[in-house]
Amino acid sequence: MTSLAIIGAGMGGLSLALAMHRAGHACELYERAAELTEVGAGIQMGPHVMRRLYAWGLKDALQERIARPLTLQARDVLSGQVLASLPLGRTFEQRYGAPYATVHRADLQTVLREAVEQGGTTKLQLHATCMRWDEQMDGVSLELQSGPSASKVQIQAAALVGADGLWSRVRSSGWSLPEPAATGHLAYRAMVPQVLLPERLRSQVVTVWMGPHLHLVTYPVRQGEWLNVVLLLQPQGPQRHMAPGWDLTREPQEVAADLQSAMRRGCTFVRDLVGMIDHWRVWPLYGRGIVAGPDQMARGRVALLGDAAHPMLPYLAQGAGMAIEDADSLAQWWTRTELTVPQRLHRFAEARWSRNARVQLQSRRNADIFHATGLMRWGRDLGLKIMGQRLLDQPWLFSA
Numbered sequence: 001m002t003s004l005a006i007i008g009a010g011m012g013g014l015s016l017a018l019a020m021h022r023a024g025h026a027c028e029l030y031e032r033a034a035e036l037t038e039v040g041a042g043i044q045m046g047p048h049v050m051r052r053l054y055a056w057g058l059k060d061a062l063q064e065r066i067a068r069p070l071t072l073q074a075r076d077v078l079s080g081q082v083l084a085s086l087p088l089g090r091t092f093e094q095r096y097g098a099p100y101a102t103v104h105r106a107d108l109q110t111v112l113r114e115a116v117e118q119g120g121t122t123k124l125q126l127h128a129t130c131m132r133w134d135e136q137m138d139g140v141s142l143e144l145q146s147g148p149s150a151s152k153v154q155i156q157a158a159a160l161v162g163a164d165g166l167w168s169r170v171r172s173s174g175w176s177l178p179e180p181a182a183t184g185h186l187a188y189r190a191m192v193p194q195v196l197l198p199e200r201l202r203s204q205v206v207t208v209w210m211g212p213h214l215h216l217v218t219y220p221v222r223q224g225e226w227l228n229v230v231l232l233l234q235p236q237g238p239q240r241h242m243a244p245g246w247d248l249t250r251e252p253q254e255v256a257a258d259l260q261s262a263m264r265r266g267c268t269f270v271r272d273l274v275g276m277i278d279h280w281r282v283w284p285l286y287g288r289g290i291v292a293g294p295d296q297m298a299r300g301r302v303a304l305l306g307d308a309a310h311p312m313l314p315y316l317a318q319g320a321g322m323a324i325e326d327a328d329s330l331a332q333w334w335t336r337t338e339l340t341v342p343q344r345l346h347r348f349a350e351a352r353w354s355r356n357a358r359v360q361l362q363s364r365r366n367a368d369i370f371h372a373t374g375l376m377r378w379g380r381d382l383g384l385k386i387m388g389q390r391l392l393d394q395p396w397l398f399s400a
């Protein structure tokens with residue numbers, strides 16, 4: 001019997017496998033995809049995330065791939081005015097013990113995967129889909145569909161962790177919680193080599209451009225050579241239903257035309273930037289409620305982490321970060337061998353649920369703040385002008 005079986009080799013599952021290895025424990029990691037690939041999109045990682053990745057020995061590997069933005073700034077998408085900015089340089093890094101970094105998702109995945117493989121204690125099996133599980137007195141029995149022929153395989157493990165994302169089957173097989181629902185928000189994502197942009201549109205800072213019912217986020221990745229651009233749109237009025245995942249039903253030119261229209265009142269910078277990019281992809285955002293207690297993250301010998309447990313709107317840029325924090329915490333509790341397996345998982349859930357809930361809640365609030373109109377927008381801008389640096393800096397998030 002394997003000790004710990006992890007379902008899903010996304011950011012959360014790979015992180016848990018690595019954290020387990022670093023803590024001296026072997027595990028098995030099952031991923032339904034036939035190969036590990038990642039979408040062309042970026043991830044922001046605050047110092048709370050970077051500290052953990054560094055502690056897992058990834059500093060050198062990350063160094064070659066991340067970008068280290070100079071500043072985090074908030075701007076008005078209509079006027080282009082800078083409303084507030086937070087320097088992310090040496091003082092910030094000293095304050096929090098690690099830098100604020102941005103990375104291409106595929107690069108982070110490669111770094112994690114290589115470290116897991118080099119560790120040599122994780123059995124990573126691709127093309128293995130968890131179909132169901134059943135908890136027994138002394139372990140968990142899993143049914144997997146494996147390989148191109150989808151043959152049934154039965155696995156026994158001392159414990160099971162569902163790191164299988166928003167549509168988690170581990171969760172739906174053991175928890176009667178509501179399934180994810182469309183939020184109505186859309187994410188348009190693109191990446192562009194900075195060298196293809198005119199000098200005035202290149203950027204080495206993280207910018208959140210806030211506007212009515214939308215915001216745009218731009219930041220460098222790949223040592224600053226590429227610019228990641230995400231437009232988050234909260235369309236008004238009736239919308240056509242979009243299935244989860246990339247919306248591949250529309251031609252890139254149509255999508256680009258939508259964006260031009262959404263940006264028509266934007267300042268010159270954003271209009272020009274959006275106009276320079278001809279390949280966008282659309283991702284409808286789905287979500288679930290705020291995690292309400294430890295029981296929603298662990299029961300008996302089964303635990304959930306990352307999006308499987310607490311998906312969040314990307315408005316605080318913390319989904320992957322919280323999955324990495326979960327992984328770190330779970331691996332630490334796993335080493336407490338004086339506790340029973342269910343006790344270890346329960347302690348993990350107790351340690352994590354309220355922080356995850358707080359981050360989920362703040363992500364939701366940011367949607368209202370970033371997309372504000374009228375008086376609320378006026379108040380937001382005034383607040384940012386007066387207390388900008390204090391509002392952008394988030395010790396509660398970055399210090400933990």
Ligand SMILES: Cc1cc2nc3c(=O)[nH]c(=O)nc-3n(C[C@H](O)[C@H](O)[C@H](O)COP(=O)(O)OP(=O)(O)OC[C@H]3O[C@@H](n4cnc5c(N)ncnc54)[C@H](O)[C@@H]3O)c2cc1C
Binds near residue numbers: 007033164
């Ligand atoms: C527009 C946008 C921007 C974002 N920006 C940021 C950011 O800047 N910073 C940040 O921290 N986060 C960000 N996020 C959030 C982040 O992408 C997610 O929270 C994170 O990827 C979740 O990781 P996960 O490992 O929990 O789940 P996933 O990445 O979804 O991984 C789940 C894995 O499980 C596998 N799987 C699913 N079902 C099964 C099964 N039955 N059997 C076997 N395998 C299975 C899947 O194939 C997948 O590989 C953003 C998200 C969006 C949409």
